[in-house]
Amino acid sequence: DEEGVKKAHAKTTWSVPTAQEALLEKVQVDPWGQRGLVCVRCNRKGSISKLYFCILFAFSVEYQNNLNKSRFFYCFFPTAVPYGGKKKSWCWASYLEQEKAIAAPNKLFKEYQSFPQCKNGFRVGMRLEGIDPEHPSMYCVLSISEVSGHRIRLHFDKYSECYDFWVNANSPDIHPIGWCEKTGHKLQPPKGIKSEAFSWCSYLKMNKIQAAPKALFDSQNTMVTPLGFRIGMKLEAVDKKNPSFICVATVTDLVESRFLVHFDDWDESYDYWCDATSPYIHPVGWCQENGKTLTTPPGFPDTTSFSWEKYLEETGSLPAPARAFKAVSVIFYSLMSSHTHTHTHTPCWSNLFIYHSLSVPLYSFLSLTLSFYLSSLQKPPHSFQVNMKLEAVDKRNPMLVRVASVVATDDHRIKIHFDGWTDEYDYWVDADSPDIHPAGWCAKTGHPLQPPISPQDMYESSDGGCPTMGCKGVGHIKGARYSGHHSAVGCPYSEINMNKDSILPDRLSGEMPGSGVGRPRREPNPDPHTHDQEVGRPCKVRKVKLEEPPHDEEMESEVSSTVESKELTLQQALHQSVFMPFSTPSPSMPQCWDQHSKLLPSVAGITASKVATWSVEEVTEFIQGLPGCREQVRTFREEQIDGEAFLLLTQTDLVKILSIKLGPALKIYNSILMFKTAENSACNEL
Known part of the structure; x- marks a missing residue:
């Protein structure tokens, strides 16, 4: 009995094996150890002769095994509950079986895209x-x-x-x-x-x-500088917002293993962070060697005779060394035999050595120079395949994560399609984007998942509320200031908002259209390959009105989805006054149009429908014209209250939320009521 206890204890006691034991154990357990190599990064297998292409392909047996594991794994996830929608019985396992599809294997995702190792500890207010x-x-x-x-x-x-x-x-x-x-x-x-x-x-x-x-925080203590890159170094880089442009660029910041790419003399809104493996950056002279057109900085005297040598001398800068590009952020090690010509491993481990997977191929080193090989290296293409399923952030409505499919691929990007939606909402995204995740990510992390919409969902969504097919009224074209909408004007998916990058002025430039941050903007991209427009909302200058006041039936549904908050910010409070029926101004208040129009001459002859078309600037001009209300102009401008938002304000909003004194608040509120009265009178005359 004592011997049995000792043996059982020995089996359950953790021990650290030696390196040789670990290697032997791996070879014994994994039959691929005798047949080829295993990429530590993607777990793909391959023969020795194709060792540096191991990341390019996969085996159908692996995918099938992964699919079976995935179905087993997803069955234990809680049912997905749509954001602001009704609870539905939906799970990945049933959906994959029904569609006869496979989920993108977890190994295709980067660590930061995959299932997190710990719970999100951030809290509201931090x-x-x-x-x-x-x-x-x-x-x-x-x-x-x-x-x-x-x-x-x-x-x-x-x-x-x-x-x-x-x-x-x-x-x-x-x-x-x-x-x-x-x-x-x-x-x-x-x-x-x-x-x-x-x-x-x-x-x-x-x-x-x-x-x-x-x-x-994930990486608050590491300060790793990318190998070879330094602030001020020059390079050639693709403009992500206009991919046909390859421009003169500079490294302007370094943080950990990433650096900031800035296009010389261009607006900083085109800047982006990347690491040394990015396919969008190239060493100085790359365009000339590859027959590409290099976009010079604006205002450069002669674009046709641009010379890197002269430009570097004029700017007093250095080019980023060629060896720094396409560097591998993760080292892949493989066991190789010194007798590689036999394609087999010798029994003696002393003949093995560690081999970098992106070193010059053993069978080509006589015909390749190191510099030529390094310059020809590219970031390994991803392994996503068409029709694979995953979860992706909805760029038009970033609060939502939807069930999506891969419908097209290129070397470093995938095209996302939201299941059940039309193709017009598809968009391209980098394969290493933090906005894509493996199936089951939402359930694992506790984030609501939007399941595929069905024809019934299409009908229900169009029956009252937002008229856009498939939309449930969640989110707003103006961002997080409003949690919902009920008309096409505020819908992120409506046809009128389809091609709009932004309706907001730049956060740092106030109300002045096109002021930007003091540098020129690039012309629209003429390249036909860029027809898949960006669907994010960069802070450019675009003005769009708020949605119309909700009908009584819509108010009930909006109230049920409105989130209560103890400390309402100005925008949240205004949103509440719009969608909460008890704070909606009563249209039945008796008004004397002639009497009040004499006291407020700027109101005469203006109807609510006309006011609804006003921009923020027009609203502030009207407020400035009211007697004793000039001090309130700044408040309306800062809060970007346009015509429709102005019509939805109540007296309580003006006094308690906008902190306007009672006298000016009464004048402003009476103006709103008179606009609505004039509208009703015009309708009655018709």
Whole structure:
């Protein structure tokens, strides 16, 4: 009995095997160890003769095994519940079987795209520092305004909620407070606070708010500089917003293993972060060697005679070394026999050596030079295949994650199609984008998943509420400021908003259209390959009205989906007044048009339908024209209240939320009522 106990204990005791034991165990367990190599990164197998192409292909047996595992795994996930929709009986296992499809294997996803190792510990109200996605060179004071599964919605302190954006909890773009000071980066303070006067300690104490703990951040302590890249070095880079352009660019920032690419003399909104493996960057002279056109900086005297040698001398800069490009961020090791010509392993382990998978192929080293081989290397293509299923963020409505399919691929991108939707909503995304995840990711992390829409869903969505087929009224074209909509004007999927990049002015440029941040903008891309337009909403200058006031039937559904909050911000409170029936102004209040129009001459002859078409600037001009209301112009401009939003304001909104004094508030509110009365009178006359 004692011997049995000892043996059982020995079997359950953790021990660290030696390197030789581990290798022997791997060879014994994995028969592929005798037949070929295994890529540590993607787990793909291949013969020795194709060792450096192991990442390019897969075996059908593996996919089938993965499919069986996936179906077993997904059966235990909770039922997906759509965001703001009714609970439906839907699960990945049944859907895959019904469609006779396969889910994209987990091994095709990067670590940050796959299932997280720990729970999201961020909470609403926490403060942190992070990159502005529309100004990638800027680090800003951010607060967490919403948490959903492994995703968080970030808010620029003291700015409108229209500019809120979503990131994953493990995003490399967010950092704990104090990170900028520690690393020498400039931190943009909240609106209205000067940089030199901002202090995290006093800001947290004064506002009684909490900083996000450092332990919640994925990589707050690492400072790894990409091999060979330094700030100020020049390179040639693809403009992601206009992929036909390859432009003169500069490395302007370095953080961990990533660097910021900036296009010389162009607006910083075109900047983007990447690492050394990015397929969008090339060494100086790459365009000339490959017969491509290099886009020179704007204002360059002679674009046809551009010379890198002269340009580098004029700017006093250095080119990024060729060896720094296409470097491998993850080292793949393989066991190779010194007797490789036999294609077999010798029994003696002493003849084996460690081999880098992107070294010059053993059978080609006599005919290839190292420099030629390195320059020809490309980032290994992804292995996603058409018809594979996954979960993807809806770029038109970033609060949502939908069931999606891969409908097309190229070397480094995949085209996403949302199941049940029409093709016009498809879009291209990089295969390493943080917005795509394996099937089951939402259920695993606790994020609502939008299942495929059916013909019945199409009918239900068009029967009242938003008229766009398939839309349930969730989200808004103006971003997170409004949680829902009920008309095509505010719908992110409507035809009138289909080709709109943004309806918001730049967060940093106020109301002036086209002011940008002081640099020229690129002309629209003429390349036919760019017909798949970007579907995000960059902060350009575009003006669109809010949706029409809801009908009584729509109000009931909106109330059920409105999220209650103890501390309502200005935008949330305004949204509540729009969609809550008890705060809607009563249209039956008796008005004396002639009497009031004499007191407010600027109101005479204007109907509500005309006011509804006003832009933010036109609303502020009207407010400025009201007696004693000039001080309120700034409030309306800062909150970007356009014509339709103006008509939806109540007296309570004006006094308690906009903090307008009672006298001016009464004048403004009476103007709104008179606009509506004039509209009713005009309708009665007809």
